[in-house]
Amino acid sequence: MYLYIQTPPVNNSNKVAHLVEHCVHNKENLSISEYFNICDIDAETSFWYTKFNLHHFDIKKFIHAIEYPLTNKLIKKELQALNEELQEKIFTQKIRKITEKALNIKEDNRINYKEIITYHKKYYNKNHYIITDENYDIIQIWIKTIKDTNRKPQILQKIHKRISWEANTLIVLKYSHWKDQIIANFIEILIDTRIEYQERYMKWIYTYQCSSMIEGTNYITIAIPKLQYNIEYEFFDNAKKYYKELLNDWKIRENQIINVLYKNQLPSKAMIQEFIESISYETIQGYITDK
Numbered sequence: 001m002y003l004y005i006q007t008p009p010v011n012n013s014n015k016v017a018h019l020v021e022h023c024v025h026n027k028e029n030l031s032i033s034e035y036f037n038i039c040d041i042d043a044e045t046s047f048w049y050t051k052f053n054l055h056h057f058d059i060k061k062f063i064h065a066i067e068y069p070l071t072n073k074l075i076k077k078e079l080q081a082l083n084e085e086l087q088e089k090i091f092t093q094k095i096r097k098i099t100e101k102a103l104n105i106k107e108d109n110r111i112n113y114k115e116i117i118t119y120h121k122k123y124y125n126k127n128h129y130i131i132t133d134e135n136y137d138i139i140q141i142w143i144k145t146i147k148d149t150n151r152k153p154q155i156l157q158k159i160h161k162r163i164s165w166e167a168n169t170l171i172v173l174k175y176s177h178w179k180d181q182i183i184a185n186f187i188e189i190l191i192d193t194r195i196e197y198q199e200r201y202m203k204w205i206y207t208y209q210c211s212s213m214i215e216g217t218n219y220i221t222i223a224i225p226k227l228q229y230n231i232e233y234e235f236f237d238n239a240k241k242y243y244k245e246l247l248n249d250w251k252i253r254e255n256q257i258i259n260v261l262y263k264n265q266l267p268s269k270a271m272i273q274e275f276i277e278s279i280s281y282e283t284i285q286g287y288i289t290d291k
């Protein structure tokens with residue numbers, strides 16, 4: 001069972017949300033038996049949400065525990081641990097920095113204790129929860145979803161940059177609609193299958209190259225390695241069919257939940273299928289080719 005909490009960024013940073021995640025499953029002077037009550041909880045903070053994997057935990061008890069008010073002392077202790085964790089420079093953070101510089105978005109990481117306590121109160125309550133089972137089927141949703149508005153995905157920037165062996169072009173899309181996320185996700189899968197087909201099956205070379213999708217304040221960045229080949233129509237067409245089948249897959253279904261957490265939108269599977277069908281070869285070419 002998973003518990004998702006809507007935890008939006010503060011000043012274009014997810015540090016407050018991340019710190020709150022650390023605080024809610026810790027407490028001062030944790031006893032051994034209390035430790036064994038929490039040691040199996042996996043938590044992760046993305047840019048707009050926090051996810052807890054509850055395994056065998058009792059959901060009611062867990063929700064009760066995380067809603068318990070935070071104290072300054074606890075925040076201070078956890079902040080120390082968090083700063084150590086953030087020392088590691090990861091690929092995602094690098095991409096986010098480059099994108100935000102290009103879009104002129106300023107990230108502010110400063111932490112204010114009062115703000116953290118208020119943030120916790122504001123978001124760690126039932127108006128912001130989704131509970132799903134292990135297959136990402138929604139068991140309970142408290143977040144109010146809004147009606148779909150029709151909008152075409154929009155490219156904000158294309159940035160050519162070699163970050164590591166993984167990325168050469170960053171395609172930055174505006175993220176204000178579920179379609180933006182679906183198209184980014186489709187491009188990611190299209191690129192990865194095309195690389196695998198070429199390298200692994202045509203050239204018999206094992207490859208680690210792949211693309212990645214990074215969600216930020218109001219954008220999605222797709223980092224793609226330099227492609228040595230065209231994506232031909234036949235490949236595109238088959239990838240579309242493949243993606244529609246993937247809509248039954250847990251990863252894509254989790255994306256649906258993420259859309260609610262990001263934008264309060266919950267499109268049906270039929271709506272997504274229809275949208276995928278409407279994507280033209282020319283549109284995708286325009287997205288992925290250089291310049």
Ligand SMILES: [Zn+2]
Nearest residue numbers: 018022082085
């Ligand atoms: Zn952490």
